[in-house]
Amino acid sequence: MVQNIQIMILGLALGGVYALMASGLTLIFGVMGIVNLAHAAFMMAAAFMAFFIFRDLGIDPIVSIVITMPAMFALGVIVYKLVFARSFADPAKRSVMVLMTFAMALVIEGTLGFFFSNIYRSTTPSYASEAIIAGPFFLPSAQLYAMGLSIVILGALWAMLKFSRTGYAIRATMHNRTAAEVVGVNVDRISMLVFGIGMALAGASGSVLSFVFSFYPGKHWEFVAILLSLVVLGGMGSLLGALIGALSLSVVAAFVSANYGPTWSPVTFYLALFVILMVRPQGLLGKKMEL
Amino acid sequence: MTQAADNAHPGAPVAANVNPSRRNLFIVVIVAALAFPLLQVAVGGLNYYLHMALFLFMNIAIASSWNIIGGYAGYISLGHNVFFAIGGYAAAILFAYFGVSPFIAFPLCGLVSMAAGFLIGAITLRARGPTFIISTIALVLLAKILLDNWPYIGGTNGISLPLLDLPVEYVKFPFYYAMLALAIAAVALSYAIRRSKFGLGLRAISQDETKAEIAGIPTRFYKILAFALSGLFIGMAGALWGYYLTYLSPVIFLSILVGAKFVLMTILGGRGTVSGPVVGAIVFILANEFFVSQFGASELNIAATGLALVVVLMFFPEGIVGTLKKKGRLPKLLDWD
């Protein structure tokens, strides 16, 4: 029993981290209608950033989000201006846009791999090898801190969306782009902002993953498939859905991992994706927009 | 004879619509391709060119096949190398465990791929657009984990096959002719689909699936059929390629980069057209070869593939053939639609 609760707690912790990673993805989809297949690749870039910040500047990876988030935000704005600014409003071009993100992912992976090679890396702050012992539970500090950070960032995101003027504009654009335009929201600027925010979230995710996982450039595909699975489960465009998807699937995956080995943990997510597609393709809380 | 109209009525005999000079070109090219290995017999030392040629034929077959689902139907599959792997491993199993040569088994392996296509398509094609694309990535990653953990076929260590027992000057010949046959068959299939009611239906689906449904087109069946057909020749190619390499491992067949190249070739040439994938395969193979000789097959290759795709998508998303056609400057030679 204790064993099972422990697994569940760890599953939830990991789910919190995945929720943070998926939030940027689903936000971008909700506003722009584009699935950013390069999201995890950007996360990898941020993870490398955190890695070198830790190794060469001695800055703790959690603290490093102060650097990675703004840097990734800026990168997101640049990428938006270069690649997306004109084209994505046309629904017919959406498939092409998704392909474009795929291509970007390859470019990032190749560049990272070329400069930093394909060896496994992770940042190693002290807590990465510590654990908190609470009663009968043995809880690795890294996962807990990661979860804590994710909660804080997601909470801030939620507050911004719910209460700030910009948050209203973003939500309005997600609900009904034309209506938002008609009340004076500058939907192009909002899209750019959201892409930047999505990238900033990828930046935070990268810092987090640098001490929770060991990573290498090619690993982003695995992350992308996992994130997309839980976003599809929760419903594209729904932040709450992403959270639910992340927590529920991660717990299941944790049990799979504990009982069958960690190799099969990703498979849980992939199979969940196919099951959802068979049963309810729009996910639990998905927008009614074209899948 | 007049140039064939884009939607010539489906029953028309194919030969009657082919421009005579184009038909002559095909004949010349095919005869030349058939005869090329004889040069090796006469002169020798052409193994590199034989290799490039058969690699090209294979990719023509692959690109033309991907085009059926990615171009005609408009459903972009980023994990299509799954069929490559299914065919390859099916052949490897038949050969390693049952002694059946891939040269005999490869059509069966293609059919196995196609059957898998029906099953997989029945699930994944319930989604449209971006969700479908996601499912194709998940598919190839799932397949890799499954194969990595299947000891019967060697898991991550892969499986070795015995070398074909021919002198080194001639060993590539059977592969050469088999791949040539695949290329011709795949292009012929692509052409036949393009001119058929099925092809028209697929095009309607790619333009506006809801309207196509309303118009009475059996969209679900057509999509799944297209997906399955697109796996047929890719499976056969995989069966032969594994034997050619004499070694298969999941990472060779199931890395995302392989699938990405399928996509790049077809889009570069012009998806949705018959000649586009052929042109794309040729251009891509030459560019790739040049790149590898200059920079090696490293991570840079991944970056370059991505960059090439970005450039094509940004500046000429209809591909070489598609863009020329749009501007009315496509040479008749290349207009096979």
Place this chain on the structure above:
Amino acid sequence: MAHIEINNVVAGYGSGPDILTGITLKIEPDRSYCIIGPNGAGKSTLLKVICGLLQPRSGNVVFNGTNMTGLRPDEVLQRGICFVPQDRSLFPDMTVRENLRMGGYILKDRAEVDRRIESVLGMFPVLAERLGQPAKTLSGGQQQQLLIGRALVLRPKVIMLDEPTLGLAPKISKQIFDSMNQLKAAGISIIVVEQNARLGLKFADWGCVLDLGRMVFEGPSGTVLSDRRIEELYLGRLRKEVAA
């Protein structure tokens, strides 16, 4: 008051054909307008060009002497022209109050927005009862009232409505036009695109008939309503209704 000039505007969507093929129209102050015409004539497109949702390919739009061509929708809003598109352009999961707040989006002063919302609620008591409800739970008529209310938060000089009675029962449509009469009385210029030509022309002072992207006929609404030619071409069913 409002004075809008549309000069020889040509416009279309994406890389598609021209929908507006050179339309010229003057919107006088102190007049309300009803635009009618067959499907595809360009009525919605015209409104979108005026409010900045669509940029014209040629021609210009002038408002009170200022050239407005090329302005963004929020800039057009600042100058006092509000647009209520077709298809209930609400934010369905936002509450009625939040929808009204979004109406005042370009105003930075939250307190002022809330004050204005109060006066809008005075005009539409039905909304006051449902402030906390998600907009999608409102009936069709209530949603339309919400849309008009949302537009009013900005105290516009001109309100343009695209088919406000689409999908509404006759009784509710009448209510909507009653609200619009209130707006007229308050001095707001109204331009309405209406399929229900009879209701629309009864409400408005002036009628404009669009076809194939240009103005075919305009005049006092009474004249338009009774013109044989127009009747036959565009109001065909009207004759049958009257005969029956």
